[in-house]
Amino acid sequence: MSGFDDNPFADPFAEPSIQQATRSSTQNGLEEYDPFSSTPTNTTVGGTGNTTNYVQPTVGAPTQPAMVTPTPANPPSYTPSAQQQVSSAEFQRRQEELEKKAEELARKEEELKNAGTQGARQDNWPPLPSKFPVGPxxxxxxxxxxxxxxxxxxxxxxxxxxxxxxxxxxxxxxxxxxxxxxxxxxxxxxxxxxxxxxxxxxxxxxxxxxxxxxxxxxxxxxxxxxxxxxxxxxxxxxxxxxxxxxxxxxxxxxxxxxxxxxxxxxxxxxxxxxxxxxxxxxxxxxxxxxxxxxxxxxxxxxxxxxxxxxxxxxxxxxQNVAANAATAAVRTQMTQSTTGATSPRF
Known part of the structure; x- marks a missing residue:
């Protein structure tokens, strides 16, 4: 009967060996876990005749959201047209033409002002010397x-x-x-x-x-x-x-x-x-x-x-000829009227 001394209705977790194993595994798991550690810790989950190595997940710094960096696109190739290729000599020539036209306009304005202040413009053609007996x-x-x-x-x-x-x-x-x-x-x-x-x-x-x-x-x-x-x-x-x-x-x-x-x-x-x-x-x-x-x-x-x-x-x-002709015609008409009025009637 010695082999049947155990009570079959007893609590199986009440045995001292099981309580010791459960207590040690729980304490080791809580004590060894460090949420702020950068290295993973191995936690041994104990049991009767069974040990399992549990690797704690690494909790690191929060990661940044993924962002796509735009790459600048190269501008399209630009080929200047023939009209835009103006050399410095061409630009200088156009500048001289504009200056010449500006001088001509200024001289023309001056001529008009002088003509307005001095009356009729002085003849200048043909360009004869001043000592010549005949002038322009x-x-x-x-x-x-x-x-x-x-x-x-x-x-x-x-x-x-x-x-x-x-x-x-x-x-x-x-x-x-x-x-x-x-x-x-x-x-x-x-x-x-x-x-x-x-x-x-x-x-x-x-x-x-x-x-x-x-x-x-x-x-x-x-x-x-x-x-x-x-x-x-x-x-x-x-x-x-x-x-x-x-x-x-x-x-x-x-x-x-x-x-x-x-x-x-x-x-x-x-x-x-x-x-x-x-x-x-x-x-x-x-x-x-x-x-x-x-x-x-x-x-x-x-x-x-x-x-x-x-x-x-x-x-x-x-105008003078027409005025003289009209005056002569009026005088002739008046003379004829006066002569007809004073002539004796028969």
């Missing part, structure tokens, strides 16, 4: 009188007139050469006459009208220019042809010189003929250019007629 006859300043968009064509026409005068002078030299070589004085004599007539008359009859036309937008001056300049163009074409009886050294005269085996004279006359041909071509181009501008400005023949009538009515001499 016209006032000419393209930078002051002509609008900026028309200065190029007016300046070109002025240079064309100067080249025309030079060609008349070369025609005199060609006529002298023909007179010496062929003993023909007609070309030489007419060339001198042409120089002294056409040089001043070309300036007065076609350059001054076109100058005043662009200065004041005058349709009647445009009409005068077209009429006279067309005649001048025809004369230049005839001069380039070189009919000997008309006093010009052209291609006909050149052929005659080469036929007579006068090579030097032929080369000189050919140079004059080339210049005359070039002059005729430039005149034709200038005539078309001015006509294009004339059509774009809204000018017309009707406007020219209105300007002519207004100019005639505003002319002081015409």
């Amino acid at each position: 006859c016209f006032y000419q300043d393209i930078n002051v009188d002509i609008p900026l968009e028309f200065q190029k064509i007016v300046r070109m026409l002025y240079y064309l007139w100067m080249f025309h005068a030079l060609m008349l002078l070369l025609n005199i030299l060609g006529g002298l050469s023909v007179f010496i070589a062929f003993n023909e004085g007609a070309v030489f004599g007419l060339s001198i006459l042409y120089f002294f007539i056409f040089t001043p008359f070309s300036y007065i009859c076609w350059f001054r009208p076109v100058y005043k036309a662009f200065r004041s937008d005058s349709s009647i001056n445009f009409m005068v220019f077209f009429f006279v300049f067309s005649f001048q163009l025809i004369v230049s074409i005839i001069s380039a042809i070189g009919i000997p009886s008309m006093g010009s050294c052209g291609w006909v005269t050149v052929g005659k010189a080469f036929n007579e085996s006068k090579i030097g004279l032929g080369v000189f006359l050919a140079l004059i003929a080339c210049c005359s041909t070039f002059l005729a071509l430039v005149m034709a181009y200038a005539l078309l250019w001015v006509h294009r501008i004339y059509r774009s400005t809204g000018a017309s023949f009707a406007k020219a007629q209105v300007e002519f009538s207004q100019g005639v009515m505003k002319n002081e001499h015409v």
